[in-house]
Each structure stands twice: as C-alpha cells, then as structure tokens.
Amino acid sequence: MADTTQGALAPTYHPLPVTIARAHGTHVWDTDGNEFLDFLSGYSALNFGHLHQGLVAAAMTQLRQVTLTSRAFDHDRLEEFAQRLVEVVGLLTTGGEGSLVVPMNTGAEAVETAIKAVRKWGYDVRGVPEDQATIVVAEGNFHGRTTTLVGLSDDPTARGGFGPFAPGFVQVPFGDLAAVADAVDDTTVAVLMEPVQGEAGVVVPPDDFWPGLRALTAEKNIALVADEIQSGLGRTGTTLACELWDVQPDLVCLGKALGGGILPVSAVVGKPEILGVLTPGTHGSTFGGNPLACAVGIAALDLLSTGQYQARAAASGRVLKERLDALVDRGLLTGARSVGLWAGIDMDPAFGTGRDLCEALLERGVLAKDTHEATIRLSPPLSIVQPELEMALDILEESLVALRDEDSDGGSGEDADQGDEPGVSEGDEPSAPEDDAVDPPTEMSAETSDSTDAAAVAKGTRGTKGKSLRGKGEPSELSPTAG
Incomplete structure (x- = not known):
C-alpha cells in the first residue's frame, strides 16, 4: 500500500495511508491494485456510487x-x-x-x-x-x-x-x-x-x-x-x-x-x-x-x-441499525446512531481512537473516516448490495474485537477468531464488481440479493484471518457513453 505524502500540498488533511487510483460502484482500488469497499462515499457526494454509468x-x-x-x-x-x-x-x-x-x-x-x-x-x-x-x-x-x-x-x-x-x-x-x-x-x-x-x-x-x-x-x-x-x-x-x-x-x-x-x-x-x-x-x-x-x-x-435509491437506503438502513445495535449490546461500541444508510458509531477510548478503528478497517478492506476523535461515520453508496453491506459489518465487528483484544492482552483473544468466515486464499484474484452495484435492481429487499453479487463479494474482498482482507484486481471498464 503506497504511503500518502503531502509533497507540494498544504497540510490541510491527514488522510489514511491509501492512495486511490480506480473506482467503480461501491469499490475502489489503490495504486497497488488492492481493493476496498468505500464506506465514506465522499461524505455522501457518491450516493449513487463511483462512476455511475x-x-x-x-x-x-x-x-x-x-x-x-x-x-x-x-x-x-x-x-x-x-x-x-x-x-x-x-x-x-x-x-x-x-x-x-x-x-x-x-x-x-x-x-x-x-x-x-x-x-x-x-x-x-x-x-x-x-x-x-x-x-x-x-x-x-x-x-x-x-x-x-x-x-x-x-x-x-x-x-x-x-x-x-x-x-x-x-x-x-x-x-x-x-x-x-x-x-x-x-x-x-x-x-x-x-x-x-x-x-x-x-x-x-x-x-x-x-x-x-x-x-x-x-x-x-x-x-x-x-x-x-x-x-x-x-x-x-x-x-x-x-x-x-x-x-x-x-x-x-x-x-x-x-x-x-x-x-x-x-x-x-x-x-x-x-x-x-x-x-x-x-x-x-x-x-x-x-x-x-x-x-x-x-x-x-x-x-x-424513481424512489429506488431512497427505498434501498431505508431497507439497508434497517440491517445497518440492527447490526450496530448488537455491537453496542456486546460492549464493542459505546454508542451508535443511524438514520437510513447513515450512521455514527462511538469507540470505547479504552480500545483506541476513531482513527485506530479506521486504520484497522483499512487493513481489512473497508474505507471509513473518523470525526471528533472517537466517532466514525459510515455512509456507503446507496447502491450497495446486501452481501457487501453484511461483509463490511462483519469486518467492522472483527476490527473492533481485534482492537479490544490487543488492548486487553496484546494479542488475539478467543473472540477474535469467532466471526471469521472462510474467504479466498492468498493470491486469489477478485472478480470485478457487478453492474448492479452501480445501477440498482428493481428489487431492493434487505432480505434478498442477486446471487451474482454475492459471489462477486465473497470472491472479491473477503480474506482469511491474519492476512490483509484487501484483494487485488481491476474494475471492469465502463463505457463513457453507456446508458
């Protein structure tokens, strides 16, 4: 992963150590080809995803x-x-x-x-x-x-x-x-x-x-x-x-x-x-x-x-709220507030800072950004599909457990291994994200997702415990005049 440097730029930002080179839908790739899910969406400027056709x-x-x-x-x-x-x-x-x-x-x-x-x-x-x-x-x-x-x-x-x-x-x-x-x-x-x-x-x-x-x-x-x-x-x-x-x-x-x-x-x-x-x-x-x-x-x-994006945000937001509330109940977060597909989550200072959590998420393939020391905003593109949302929330849980266990004993505890899911082995290549991550399907139930999206997500970004969950690959080309 390339280091970010200020160079000729005035130091008005303190970015996370990732340099993005390509993007498509809910996914971005850095200059080394590592793949990430974008859970910031340009502070909601990318509600429709990257490079919507x-x-x-x-x-x-x-x-x-x-x-x-x-x-x-x-x-x-x-x-x-x-x-x-x-x-x-x-x-x-x-x-x-x-x-x-x-x-x-x-x-x-x-x-x-x-x-x-x-x-x-x-x-x-x-x-x-x-x-x-x-x-x-x-x-x-x-x-x-x-x-x-x-x-x-x-x-x-x-x-x-x-x-x-x-x-x-x-x-x-x-x-x-x-x-x-x-x-x-x-x-x-x-x-x-x-x-x-x-x-x-x-x-x-x-x-x-x-x-x-x-x-x-x-x-x-x-x-x-x-x-x-x-x-x-x-x-x-x-x-x-x-x-x-x-x-x-x-x-x-x-x-x-x-x-x-x-x-x-x-x-x-x-x-x-x-x-x-x-x-x-x-x-x-x-x-x-x-x-x-x-x-x-x-x-x-x-x-x-058409109302499709609003409906998807509402449906996905219910999943987001349920999962975040469960993390609060487990003591992994001190608070969570959400409305639609938008949430603010509060870190326990004993586990680290908001930036610590964002760096842990980055290492596992999810981009988010902290605000006010201990709070992280989550705002994925409204075009996100159910498997991607669930995967990112799994990674959030895993990152919180890792930070908690690192704070408590300097290593991974038993809970850190619970919640791991089988993923690609090292060296597997992810498929490009599906077009449905850009143009939402008419069916937007939070309970169902297109199986091709699920396969792409399972293959594309998720990895095995102890290794970077960032896959490597290239997005499919978007025709500049596609409908």
Missing part, C-alpha cells in the same frame, strides 16, 4: 456540447435543471410548485446563498432594521469552511485562528426547541440547521424537534432553512431528511450528491418570496449552473425520481 454518460454527452457560458447568457440546460429541482425537491418545501432555484457550486456556497437571501428578505420584506438581522444556528453544526461558516461552528479546530467572525448568529443546543424559542426575537430572520448533524457524528434530534421548529418559525414569520447537503438526496431513506418528520422547510441547501460524485453542484431551492429578493447584481457565480453541472444534476435527480 448514467451520470458518466450525461457528463460525456455534455462535454461534447458546451461546458460553460457563465450566467451572462442562458444555456439550454439551465431551466431544465431548475425545473427538475422543483419537481424533485421544491415540492417538498413551502415553495411548492412555485419554488425558485439558485444554482451554485459547493455546499458552502449554497449555505452562504441562503444566508444572504434570508437577510435581504428580512430587511426588504420583514422590515428588520438594516444590519441587525440575526439567524439561529445549532451547537455542533457543520455548514462549510468559509470564514462566515466556521464562525457559526463551536469546533475549536475549525474556528481557531480564523477570526474575527461575522456577527448576526445566535447558537443554541441542537434538538432543544425551548432554547430556540428563547433565542428568537424581532431581529430573527431565520433558523438554519442540519436536520441530522453529519460532521458531529450523525446526531439525530428528538422526534418533536423539527415539527416544533416548523410551528415556531411559521408563527413568528421566520424562515426555516434546512442544510441537507449531507443528509439530502436519498441518504436517510427519503429524498430529504425533513420528510422523516413530515416537515416542509422554506429553503433547502443541496450539494454533494447533486453532482453525482463527478463535479461540484449545489443549489438553494424553496420559497419564491425569499429567493425572489435576489435580483440581478445582488448575487451570482461564474460557474454556478454551468451546462456540465446542469446535465449531471438532471441525471442525478432522474435517478432519485
């Missing part, structure tokens, strides 16, 4: 036409993209079929756009005195890394050394409706929160929190803004996480999966009374809504429109 085809087709005009001119994919966003997402907001769309590039830009819009709406429509608008945000939030957005954070690593920060934000405990109510006053123009906090470790609020926010903000004529950049577009088993509580926000911030893992695409979608205050000259973006981004975004929204 339909998304690649949409990008390749558009690359031959036009990629950028800037918003100085219209192009033939822009209104189509906006209308598709209204159909798939706008109808889930208070904007309904009259929703407006502001296309941007990154998730941080989408949140910044929403902040600008609600402030201007507060001044122009609500009559809040100029420069006095405030926005209520949550402790533990993560909305991006611009200077404004890290100013909303209470993470000292994200904030430290980057002030002074923009005023106008009031922070309250996440999930505490009474604290939100106490923070609201005549200057409050919006409540901006993630429905489920991703960076904080997949923190799910009480069931009455978002319905309570909706009632409070409607009563006070305050905009309710949902940052669905990580939680949205199928991850929670619904198109938007807000649907879990039957809540329609006024504005939704989207990103990550909207670009299909191919390029940055983001947008703010929702109430025309709010987004309509952004007139020519008040906001813009050179690349926002470019033809290539629109083509890929339309293709991603088309995948969601």
Whole structure:
C-alpha cells in the first residue's frame, strides 16, 4: 500500500495511508491494485456510487456540447435543471410548485446563498432594521469552511485562528426547541440547521424537534432553512431528511450528491418570496449552473425520481441499525446512531481512537473516516448490495474485537477468531464488481440479493484471518457513453 505524502500540498488533511487510483460502484482500488469497499462515499457526494454509468454518460454527452457560458447568457440546460429541482425537491418545501432555484457550486456556497437571501428578505420584506438581522444556528453544526461558516461552528479546530467572525448568529443546543424559542426575537430572520448533524457524528434530534421548529418559525414569520447537503438526496431513506418528520422547510441547501460524485453542484431551492429578493447584481457565480453541472444534476435527480435509491437506503438502513445495535449490546461500541444508510458509531477510548478503528478497517478492506476523535461515520453508496453491506459489518465487528483484544492482552483473544468466515486464499484474484452495484435492481429487499453479487463479494474482498482482507484486481471498464 503506497504511503500518502503531502509533497507540494498544504497540510490541510491527514488522510489514511491509501492512495486511490480506480473506482467503480461501491469499490475502489489503490495504486497497488488492492481493493476496498468505500464506506465514506465522499461524505455522501457518491450516493449513487463511483462512476455511475448514467451520470458518466450525461457528463460525456455534455462535454461534447458546451461546458460553460457563465450566467451572462442562458444555456439550454439551465431551466431544465431548475425545473427538475422543483419537481424533485421544491415540492417538498413551502415553495411548492412555485419554488425558485439558485444554482451554485459547493455546499458552502449554497449555505452562504441562503444566508444572504434570508437577510435581504428580512430587511426588504420583514422590515428588520438594516444590519441587525440575526439567524439561529445549532451547537455542533457543520455548514462549510468559509470564514462566515466556521464562525457559526463551536469546533475549536475549525474556528481557531480564523477570526474575527461575522456577527448576526445566535447558537443554541441542537434538538432543544425551548432554547430556540428563547433565542428568537424581532431581529430573527431565520433558523438554519442540519436536520441530522453529519460532521458531529450523525446526531439525530428528538422526534418533536423539527415539527416544533416548523410551528415556531411559521408563527413568528421566520424562515426555516434546512442544510441537507449531507443528509439530502436519498441518504436517510427519503429524498430529504425533513420528510422523516413530515416537515416542509422554506429553503433547502443541496450539494454533494447533486453532482453525482463527478463535479461540484449545489443549489438553494424553496420559497419564491425569499429567493425572489435576489435580483440581478445582488448575487451570482461564474460557474454556478454551468451546462456540465446542469446535465449531471438532471441525471442525478432522474435517478432519485424513481424512489429506488431512497427505498434501498431505508431497507439497508434497517440491517445497518440492527447490526450496530448488537455491537453496542456486546460492549464493542459505546454508542451508535443511524438514520437510513447513515450512521455514527462511538469507540470505547479504552480500545483506541476513531482513527485506530479506521486504520484497522483499512487493513481489512473497508474505507471509513473518523470525526471528533472517537466517532466514525459510515455512509456507503446507496447502491450497495446486501452481501457487501453484511461483509463490511462483519469486518467492522472483527476490527473492533481485534482492537479490544490487543488492548486487553496484546494479542488475539478467543473472540477474535469467532466471526471469521472462510474467504479466498492468498493470491486469489477478485472478480470485478457487478453492474448492479452501480445501477440498482428493481428489487431492493434487505432480505434478498442477486446471487451474482454475492459471489462477486465473497470472491472479491473477503480474506482469511491474519492476512490483509484487501484483494487485488481491476474494475471492469465502463463505457463513457453507456446508458
């Protein structure tokens, strides 16, 4: 496995020691040909898996036409993209079929756009005195890394050394409706929160929190803004996480999966009374809504429109929750929170750190990433098939047992051998992942999986005890214009 080095890169990341060279579906290969299951999915940017054939085809087709005009001119994919966003997402907001769309590039830009819009709406429509608008945000939030957005954070690593920060934000405990109510006053123009906090470790609020926010903000004529950049577009088993509580926000911030893992695409979608205050000259973006981004975004929204990915996330999520709860019951984890195909798990510090667990998973063929020292987020592509999910969870259990036993006696204990499954012998070559790992079948029961997928998984990545569970092989070639 090749070492990762900074070289000319500024040291803004501390990556795991793996260098990825190829990817397909739920699988990636490093520069040595070792195979891994991707359980991070680019922080949910790869909800549809790596190099989904339909998304690649949409990008390749558009690359031959036009990629950028800037918003100085219209192009033939822009209104189509906006209308598709209204159909798939706008109808889930208070904007309904009259929703407006502001296309941007990154998730941080989408949140910044929403902040600008609600402030201007507060001044122009609500009559809040100029420069006095405030926005209520949550402790533990993560909305991006611009200077404004890290100013909303209470993470000292994200904030430290980057002030002074923009005023106008009031922070309250996440999930505490009474604290939100106490923070609201005549200057409050919006409540901006993630429905489920991703960076904080997949923190799910009480069931009455978002319905309570909706009632409070409607009563006070305050905009309710949902940052669905990580939680949205199928991850929670619904198109938007807000649907879990039957809540329609006024504005939704989207990103990550909207670009299909191919390029940055983001947008703010929702109430025309709010987004309509952004007139020519008040906001813009050179690349926002470019033809290539629109083509890929339309293709991603088309995948969601069938409901298959949402259904698969819900079904696989039930398996994920059951298995993680069992690990908590055994004392291998101190906590686990999950919603759809998204989970945050907490390590016992006695066994090691979150990074220790991620390195143990890496050695056994699964990619994940820690956050906040002892927590690991699990977010595999929504296209994952049952055997792959079960195998990765077996590897998680095995890794936890190994860390526990290493802590207790410096070697493998009896439990470490229990749970091992027969796999390929050293030197066996894995088959390439099946296309179903990219394009999901119509049958998405958590109880059944295509036998060819099961065979590919059993042969491809799983190995024997004491040896690396990373197989070696190459992904099958994807035609750039495949349907």
